[in-house]
Amino acid sequence: MIRTFYFDNNATTRVAPEVIEAMQPYFGELYGNPSSMHAFGGQVAGPVEEARAKVAALIGAEPAEIVFTSCGSEADNQAIFGTVEALGAQTVVITSRTEHPAVLEPCRILRERGHKVISIGVDGVGQLDLQELSAALMEQGPKLVTLMWANNETGVIFPIAEIARRVRAAGGVFHTDAVQAVGKLDDVDMRKVPVDLLSLSGHKLHAPKGIGALYIRRGTRVNPFLRGGHQEHGRRAGTENVPYIVGLGRAADLAREAMVDETTRVAQLRDRLEEGLLASCPDARVNGDTRHRLPNTANISFEFIEGEAILYHLSDAGICASSGSACTSGSLEPSHVIRAMGVPFTAVHGSIRFSLSHYNTAADVDHVLNVMPGVVHKLRAMSPFVKA
Ligand code: PLP
Numbered sequence: 001m002i003r004t005f006y007f008d009n010n011a012t013t014r015v016a017p018e019v020i021e022a023m024q025p026y027f028g029e030l031y032g033n034p035s036s037m038h039a040f041g042g043q044v045a046g047p048v049e050e051a052r053a054k055v056a057a058l059i060g061a062e063p064a065e066i067v068f069t070s071c072g073s074e075a076d077n078q079a080i081f082g083t084v085e086a087l088g089a090q091t092v093v094i095t096s097r098t099e100h101p102a103v104l105e106p107c108r109i110l111r112e113r114g115h116k117v118i119s120i121g122v123d124g125v126g127q128l129d130l131q132e133l134s135a136a137l138m139e140q141g142p143k144l145v146t147l148m149w150a151n152n153e154t155g156v157i158f159p160i161a162e163i164a165r166r167v168r169a170a171g172g173v174f175h176t177d178a179v180q181a182v183g184k185l186d187d188v189d190m191r192k193v194p195v196d197l198l199s200l201s202g203h204k205l206h207a208p209k210g211i212g213a214l215y216i217r218r219g220t221r222v223n224p225f226l227r228g229g230h231q232e233h234g235r236r237a238g239t240e241n242v243p244y245i246v247g248l249g250r251a252a253d254l255a256r257e258a259m260v261d262e263t264t265r266v267a268q269l270r271d272r273l274e275e276g277l278l279a280s281c282p283d284a285r286v287n288g289d290t291r292h293r294l295p296n297t298a299n300i301s302f303e304f305i306e307g308e309a310i311l312y313h314l315s316d317a318g319i320c321a322s323s324g325s326a327c328t329s330g331s332l333e334p335s336h337v338i339r340a341m342g343v344p345f346t347a348v349h350g351s352i353r354f355s356l357s358h359y360n361t362a363a364d365v366d367h368v369l370n371v372m373p374g375v376v377h378k379l380r381a382m383s384p385f386v387k388a
Contacts, residue, residue, distance in 0.1 A: 002318040005364045009204075010152050010180060010297060010355035011322055015247070016206040022250035023208075026243035034240050035231060044242050051249025055213055058252040059182060059198065060189035067214045067235045068245050072179040072201030073102035075214035078225035078236070079175040079197040080106040080146055084115065086221040087142040087173065093117045094136045094145040094172070096128055097340040098156075102199075103146055103177050104336075120147075125289035126156035126341045134166065143172035149181035149188065149198075153337040153353055154288030155297025157181070164194045173197070173220065179204055179212075183255035184263065184294055196220045202244065206357070207251035211244035262358040267295035269365055270356055274298040276369040281376045287343060287351055296356040301338075301347035304386045305379040310352055313375040319368055322353045346385060 006014070032041035034048050053063045069075045080103065084091045095107050097119050111117040118136040121129050128147065137143065145167045150157045160176055167174040175197035181188050182198075183205035190198070197220060202211035216222055216235065228237030278284050283303040302310060307323030314321055323335075334348045343351070354368070380386050 005317075005319045005367050007354040007356060007360070007364070007368065008320040008322050009357040009360075010155075010353065012203045012209060013206045013357050014359055015203075015208050016251060016254055018254060019207055019247045019250045023243040023247040026246055030242075034242060035229070047246050047249075048240055048242060051245045051252075054249040054252040054256075055200075058188075058256050059178075059200070059215060060191040061215050062218065064233075065190070065215055065218055067216060067232045068240060068248070069212045069214055069236060070210055070238075070241070071212045072177070072199050072204070073212075074225065075199035075201070075212045076100070076102040076146075076175075076177050077106055078214055079199060079222065080110070080144065082222040082225055083144045083173050083175065083197065083220075084110060085223040087144065089114070091115060091142045091144055092136075092139045094120065094133070094139075094143060094147075096120045096122065096147050096158075098122050098126060098151055098153075098337045099146070099148055100152055100177060100179070103148070107146070122156075122340050124342055126151060126154050126287070126337065127289050127292070128158050128163070130159070130162070130166075133163065137166060137170035137172065143167075143170065144175065145172050146175040146177070149176045149178035150185070150294050151288070151337060152180045153335055154299045154341075155180070155294035155355075156288045157185070157292040157294065159292070160195070161187070161193045168194045175199070180294060180297075183252070183259070184296060186259050186263075190215060190217065197222060202248040202251060205251050205255050207248040208244055211241060211248045213248070258358060263295045266356050266358055266360070269360055269362065270296055270298050270354070272362070273354060273356075273365045273368060274300065276365070277372055280369065280373040284376075285347060287338060287341065287347075298354045299338075300352055300354070301343060302350040302352065302376050302379075303344075303346045304383045305350045305376065307350050307352055309379050310350065310375055313378070314352075314368075314371065317367070317371045317375075319371060322355070323351060 032044045034045040056063045120132045177199045179201040182200040196217045198215040203209040226237045287299040
């Protein structure tokens with residue numbers, strides 16, 4: 001069996017062994033329902049609240065401001081539809097062209113329903129046009145602004161603190177999809193940044209797939225998305241997924257403990273990978289703002305060749321990477337993020353995302369650096385677009 005060299009951590013991460021261990025009892029003997037009146041159910045209500053406190057601590061929030069959801073997409077949907085429903089039919093929605101589909105799609109539906117939706121553009125390195133944002137914030141009436149903290153494809157970080165201040169000054173509600181930022185950036189801190197709503201997802205920070213959370217700042221008006229029972233203080237119906245909530249709590253603790261040291265180590269590995277690839281593969285370019293970028297992400301275009309073909313050859317060598325978000329790969333459509341940045345045609349199709357985690361080692365990076373030049377050379381030799 002070939003060894004796996006996993007460089008696709010923005011798609012999903014390995015569940016940490018400590019997280020699996022923490023979850024285990026809640027699949028077995030501790031199977032109660034936290035809403036039950038009996039003591040057996042009560043045994044799991046405590047751990048759910050402890051997990052809430054740990055998730056809150058990771059982002060500098062109050063435990064009561066955390067609502068558990070089934071995933072990041074659900075948190076995004078609740079934030080967007082729930083706010084617009086609470087604010088009314090006249091609500092203007094302001095977003096960007098490089099959001100994840102979990103935000104783009106609700107915004108498209110709201111546009112279809114008659115809302116004014118303003119989609120802000122980005123520059124050549126994927127940075128938000130702040131002048132366009134300021135102009136949009138002059139719109140009359142209730143406003144929901146939904147802008148991602150960090151981009152899943154390029155790692156580009158929007159200036160969220162500055163954006164949040166502008167939205168607040170304009171009287172808008174500010175939601176940020178921080179699915180890629182939480183656990184990777186220590187400035188995701190609700191005591192310092194005036195965000196109203198924030199989405200996060202467990203499987204991007206070494207908890208399992210199928211658990212997420214929505215941060216709702218105290219006093220923010222947002223309707224529930226799932227209706228039925230009174231769980232989560234009436235903010236999200238459905239019996240709590242106790243094992244996964246406990247797992248998310250443990251993962252939040254691990255992320256908080258490791259944040260500073262691991263972020264530096266992962267950034268050094270990423271930089272070594274990026275510099276090595278640029279040095280050994282001609283006609284390669286980095287996509288995205290390298291000054292404001294997640295520490296774990298490198299998005300590199302290899303001109304004149306197809307990303308899918310590169311991935312196929314990398315996969316043969318045990319290397320897992322991605323050519324855009326996991327949701328869009330599988331189609332040959334170039335990524336909307338790379339297109340929004342105006343990347344030249346010859347480079348749009350050959351963009352590859354390498355995303356690391358603290359499980360990556362220097363030896364993993366060396367393996368990619370050994371394999372990649374040969375793959376690029378081979379594909380260029382077959383490319384109809386290659387330079388004469
Ligand atoms: N938002 C961003 C920026 C993401 O990268 C993802 C997942 O790729 C999501 C939202 C959706 O999260 P989930 O997979 O938990 O629904």
